[in-house]
Amino acid sequence: MNESQPPAAEPDAAVLSRLRVVLVGAQHPGNIGAAARAMKVMGLSDLALVAPERYPDPEATARASGADDVLTAACVHDTLDAALADCVLSIGTSARTRRTQWPLIDARQAAERAVAAAAGGPVALVFGRERSGLDNAELDRCQLHLQVPTNPEYSSLNLAAAVQVVAYELRMASGHCIAADDAHRPVPAADMEGLFQHWHDVLVAAGFLDPAEPRILMRRLRRLFNRAAPDRIETNILRGALRALDPRRLPNRRPAKPRVTRSDDTDD
Incomplete structure (x- = not known):
C-alpha cells in the first residue's frame, strides 16, 4: 500500500454496528419491540436495555415485527454504567429543560458526532423512560445531550418514534444516502x-x-x-x-x- 494514499473509508455497516441504542427503564414492552424495529429498518443492531420493567415479553416480540434478531441479541443491564462501560462517547436524549443548562445538539448534529466517534469504538445513544425521560444523574453519564426540536404546543414524542428519528439520522450520517439512477x-x-x-x-x-x-x-x-x-x-x-x-x-x-x-x- 502506498503510504501517501489516505486509508480507505470504513464500510458503512461496520460503523452502524458500533452505534448502540440504550433504553433506560423502558416501561412498556411494546416500545422496546417498536424501537428494535426502528433500529433494524435503519441498519442498527446493538440494543441495550437498562432495568426494563417488563422484558422479555410477548408484546415486545409482536411489536418488533420481524426484528426478533435485534431483541434476541439485546443486552440487559442492571445499571446505565454497565451499558456504557465500553463506549467512547455517550449521547443522552433530553426533552425537558433543566435547571442546570447543558449544551444541546439536535439529532442531525448528534448523528454526525456519533458516526465520527464510532471510528474509535462503540457509541451510545441513550433514551430515557416514557414518562420522565433520563434523570440528571443519568444525563451526567453522557458527554453530549440531544434534543429533538418538536412543536412547543405538543412536544410529546413516543419513545420508539424518538429512536426512529435518531436512527434515521445515524444512517444518513454514515453515508447511506439514496443513490440516483x-x-x-x-x-x-x-x-x-x-x-x-x-x-x-x-x-x-x-x-x-x-x-x-x-x-x-x-x-x-x-x-x-x-x-x-x-x-x-x-x-x-x-x-x-x-x-x-x-x-x-x-x-x-x-x-x-x-x-x-x-x-x-x-x-x-
Missing part, C-alpha cells in the same frame, strides 16, 4: 449547450426567434431549463420533440420568415 442524473454542460443550440435553431427556423434581434429570449430559456435541471431521459425527450417539430424536416414547407418576438426585455 445514472439515467436520472443532471446532464453534462456540453449536452445542455447542445439542447440550447437545438432550441435556438428550431425557433429561428419556425420564425419565432429573429437572430438579428434576439433580445434575451435564449437567456430566459437557459434560466428555465437550468432551474428545471433536466436529466438524461428528459433531455432526450426534449431533443426528440424538437426534431419532430423542426419545420425544416417537414415536406413542402417553406422556411418561415423571421419575426421579432414581443418582449420588453433587453440584455443586461
